[in-house]
Amino acid sequence: MTALSFELLAQDGAARSGIIRMERGSVLTPAFMPVGTAGTVKAMLPESVAETGADIILANTYHLMLRPGAERIAALGGLHRFMNWPWPILTDSGGYQVMSLAGLRKISEAGVSFRSHIDGSEHFLSPERAMEIQSLLGSDIRMVLDECAPYPSSEPDIERSLALSMRWARRSKEAFAQAGTGACFGIVQGGVYLHLRQRSVHELSAIGFDGYALGGLAVGEGQGAMFDVLDATVPYLPAEKPRYLMGVGKPDDIVGAILRGIDMFDCVLPTRSGRNGQAFTWNGALNLRNARHSDDPRPLDTACSCPACRAYSRAYLHHVVKAGEIIGAMLLTWHNLAFYQDLVRSLREVIGMGAVKPFAARFLERYRGGDVDEGE
Amino acid sequence: MTALSFELLAQDGAARSGIIRMERGSVLTPAFMPVGTAGTVKAMLPESVAETGADIILANTYHLMLRPGAERIAALGGLHRFMNWPWPILTDSGGYQVMSLAGLRKISEAGVSFRSHIDGSEHFLSPERAMEIQSLLGSDIRMVLDECAPYPSSEPDIERSLALSMRWARRSKEAFAQAGTGACFGIVQGGVYLHLRQRSVHELSAIGFDGYALGGLAVGEGQGAMFDVLDATVPYLPAEKPRYLMGVGKPDDIVGAILRGIDMFDCVLPTRSGRNGQAFTWNGALNLRNARHSDDPRPLDTACSCPACRAYSRAYLHHVVKAGEIIGAMLLTWHNLAFYQDLVRSLREVIGMGAVKPFAARFLERYRGGDVDEGE
Numbered sequence: 001m002t003a004l005s006f007e008l009l010a011q012d013g014a015a016r017s018g019i020i021r022m023e024r025g026s027v028l029t030p031a032f033m034p035v036g037t038a039g040t041v042k043a044m045l046p047e048s049v050a051e052t053g054a055d056i057i058l059a060n061t062y063h064l065m066l067r068p069g070a071e072r073i074a075a076l077g078g079l080h081r082f083m084n085w086p087w088p089i090l091t092d093s094g095g096y097q098v099m100s101l102a103g104l105r106k107i108s109e110a111g112v113s114f115r116s117h118i119d120g121s122e123h124f125l126s127p128e129r130a131m132e133i134q135s136l137l138g139s140d141i142r143m144v145l146d147e148c149a150p151y152p153s154s155e156p157d158i159e160r161s162l163a164l165s166m167r168w169a170r171r172s173k174e175a176f177a178q179a180g181t182g183a184c185f186g187i188v189q190g191g192v193y194l195h196l197r198q199r200s201v202h203e204l205s206a207i208g209f210d211g212y213a214l215g216g217l218a219v220g221e222g223q224g225a226m227f228d229v230l231d232a233t234v235p236y237l238p239a240e241k242p243r244y245l246m247g248v249g250k251p252d253d254i255v256g257a258i259l260r261g262i263d264m265f266d267c268v269l270p271t272r273s274g275r276n277g278q279a280f281t282w283n284g285a286l287n288l289r290n291a292r293h294s295d296d297p298r299p300l301d302t303a304c305s306c307p308a309c310r311a312y313s314r315a316y317l318h319h320v321v322k323a324g325e326i327i328g329a330m331l332l333t334w335h336n337l338a339f340y341q342d343l344v345r346s347l348r349e350v351i352g353m354g355a356v357k358p359f360a361a362r363f364l365e366r367y368r369g370g371d372v373d374e375g376e
Numbered sequence: 377m378t379a380l381s382f383e384l385l386a387q388d389g390a391a392r393s394g395i396i397r398m399e400r401g402s403v404l405t406p407a408f409m410p411v412g413t414a415g416t417v418k419a420m421l422p423e424s425v426a427e428t429g430a431d432i433i434l435a436n437t438y439h440l441m442l443r444p445g446a447e448r449i450a451a452l453g454g455l456h457r458f459m460n461w462p463w464p465i466l467t468d469s470g471g472y473q474v475m476s477l478a479g480l481r482k483i484s485e486a487g488v489s490f491r492s493h494i495d496g497s498e499h500f501l502s503p504e505r506a507m508e509i510q511s512l513l514g515s516d517i518r519m520v521l522d523e524c525a526p527y528p529s530s531e532p533d534i535e536r537s538l539a540l541s542m543r544w545a546r547r548s549k550e551a552f553a554q555a556g557t558g559a560c561f562g563i564v565q566g567g568v569y570l571h572l573r574q575r576s577v578h579e580l581s582a583i584g585f586d587g588y589a590l591g592g593l594a595v596g597e598g599q600g601a602m603f604d605v606l607d608a609t610v611p612y613l614p615a616e617k618p619r620y621l622m623g624v625g626k627p628d629d630i631v632g633a634i635l636r637g638i639d640m641f642d643c644v645l646p647t648r649s650g651r652n653g654q655a656f657t658w659n660g661a662l663n664l665r666n667a668r669h670s671d672d673p674r675p676l677d678t679a680c681s682c683p684a685c686r687a688y689s690r691a692y693l694h695h696v697v698k699a700g701e702i703i704g705a706m707l708l709t710w711h712n713l714a715f716y717q718d719l720v721r722s723l724r725e726v727i728g729m730g731a732v733k734p735f736a737a738r739f740l741e742r743y744r745g746g747d748v749d750e751g752e
Contacts, residue, residue, distance in 0.1 A: 038695075038696075038699050038701060039692070039695060039696070039701075040696055040701045040702075040703040042701060042702055042703070043702040043703070043706075044703070045683065045703065045706065045707075067695065067698070067699060068670065068691070068694075068695045072670070072671060072691070075671065076671070076673055076689060076691050076692075077673070082689070082691070082692055082695075083692065084687040084688060084692075275702075294444065294448070295448060295451065295452070297452055297453070307421065311460040312460060313452060313458070315444070315448070315452050315458070316415070316452075316458055316459065316460075318444075319414075319415060319443065319444045319458075320414075320415070320416055322443070323414050323443060325414060325415075325416045325418060326416075326418055326419040326651075326702060326705060326706070327416040327418070327419070327420070327421065329702060330419075330421065330702070330706070331421075
């Protein structure tokens with residue numbers, strides 16, 4: 001009995017569509033997971049997140065362990081009940097945020113000690129504690145603790161870091177095996193060094209996980225280097241397990257990664273951009289702060305059926321964004337999440353029809369062409 | 377043909393319930409109007425505002441004339457379409473915000489010149505321009521421009537200010553009569569000087585309006601002084617027209633004013649408090665920032681069916697308020713607006729049953745008793 005099963009439904013070149021089945025629900029792949037950092041997908045009610053088509057969200061172990069605390073959430077019935085999201089949740093291990101947010105980090109073989117960016121309090125995260133926290137949260141897919149090396153890093157530094165991450169992956173798997181619930185994904189590291197990436201794939205496959213993530217990408221290496229890593233890595237991952245590209249990305253990153261065989265994504269871009277007045281459309285990204293929208297009666301995107309596009313003009317969205325009104329963040333976040341779900345849904349469909357390549361080419365042409373009559 | 381008709385449905389002492397009929401919809405009274413200052417009831421989607429039971433909202437002429445501009449909103453099809461609220465809208469005249477927000481005010485017989493608090497630009501508001509702006513917005517109930525004297529002010533100052541407000545009321549009515557749409561309310565002024573209030577009632581009644589508001593209250597005079605003004609004023613207002621107490625108030629202010637014959641209210645308190653972590657319940661107000669909520673699995677208010685109370689614990693609300701998450705503002709605003717609508721709905725019911733006095737007494741006892749097992 002495994003907590004997660006993955007069925008491939010169609011393949012089109014390297015691209016694939018499938019279904020991940022878990023106790024709390026199924027996830028159609030390719031899937032985009034909205035980010036619910038601190039127990040909320042920012043500026044959204046969870047039922048609205050589901051309405052966009054999302055069937056799984058991501059939550060951040062780092063943020064939740066610091067506030068309100070994993071033991072507290074467990075006492076309140078677990079994360080799903082706490083945040084009113086009854087469907088699957090994937091939690092990261094906290095490793096990435098420790099590197100990017102926390103103060104006074106100290107990494108040892110045992111784990112990483114650090115200070116909270118919220119109140120300066122001291123904390124320790126080990127592979128075992130990361131698994132324990134994710135178990136307390138009750139997450140459906142748990143990630144191993146890894147070390148996220150900065151970009152750029154030298155090959156010897158990445159090789160040392162990778163070796164530690166692989167030892168931590170083994171300990172994570174052992175700790176996970178004792179928890180008895182959920183599923184556990186390993187994380188491929190190795191920076192932009194393709195032979196290290198392949199070594200990482202080999203070692204993780206030998207340990208055996210319910211799915212395989214690619215970490216340490218979208219950290220500044222550029223889309224070309226990222227795609228090179230995918231090309232050199234994805235073919236060696238177990239075909240019968242889901243593949244998850246962590247923290248990616250822009251719409252064209254996602255399309256390119258799906259063409260290369262990735263099944264799952266998460267990214268703060270649609271939510272963060274929504275709070276900053278930026279909207280994603282089939283004709284590229286729009287900045288609603290721009291004065292050219294101030295008298296425009298058209299909807300954001302005529303192809304979209306989200307509340308922002310159904311009932312509001314660009315002029316209104318411009319107004320509320322400029323005025324700093326919360327509804328601006330609410331509507332643009334909703335739109336962006338709906339757009340990301342529409343995008344992966346379209347890709348699932350064209351993969352099923354064997355037409356992913358022409359679709360991707362048309363998408364990229366239109367997306368990079370920009371907003372038709374305006375040329376921002 | 378009048379754009380507004382008012383039917384009294386029941387009376388219980390001075391308290392009354394009724395229905396205001398307008399082209400865009402009917403308003404059950406006593407009514408609480410959520411405040412949609414700048415074309416949005418902050419942190420709410422308009423369909424959610426309607427879901428709380430609100431059948432009319434208030435919008436601010438001052439804010440909308442400065443940003444995005446009344447002519448722009450008119451060109452975009454009017455305020456209802458702009459903000460996606462197809463039901464009745466009452467607009468104030470801008471006078472109050474000119475006094476409280478704008479810089480470099482200069483009042484003359486003609487009107488008031490001032491600088492925008494947003495960008496320092498110069499503007500002029502006269503009784504005629506205030507009516508024109510409200511006509512451009514397309515509001516259903518329009519308010520005359522009045523001068524809002526500060527509190528405290530001496531009797532001679534209030535008398536001079538009142539005389540100007542009454543001359544402006546006459547000019548407002550004449551300008552309104554030429555617009556040909558909507559309804560127009562006069563505003564009773566006179567500070568805490570009861571004979572001046574009565575003079576104001578007399579002069580406004582002679583002009584003749586679709587409804588009568590009481591302005592210049594809830595500005596620091598205290599509940600007792602405010603109720604004294606109501607006691608000395610409301611009996612002299614035309615019984616067949618709606619009576620609107622502007623900018624009020626706390627739940628117990630509203631109950632006391634309904635007992636004294638007021639039909640309509642507006643106030644930023646439920647929305648502003650919601651953004652500040654405060655929730656109104658039948659057992660008084662709660663501050664969700666307080667650490668005593670951090671482990672509390674109970675809903676905010678077991679008597680409430682809003683989304684915040686249906687699906688979240690106090691512990692969750694505490695967490696998102698502390699973390700500054702937008703969902704905290706969204707849920708608490710929704711709850712507070714639902715509570716205010718539940719309150720006026722309950723009062724409409726007990727007025728119909730002839731039981732408003734015992735209801736009010738029980739309400740005040742419970743509301744002032746505070747949150748039962750905690751004693752904040």
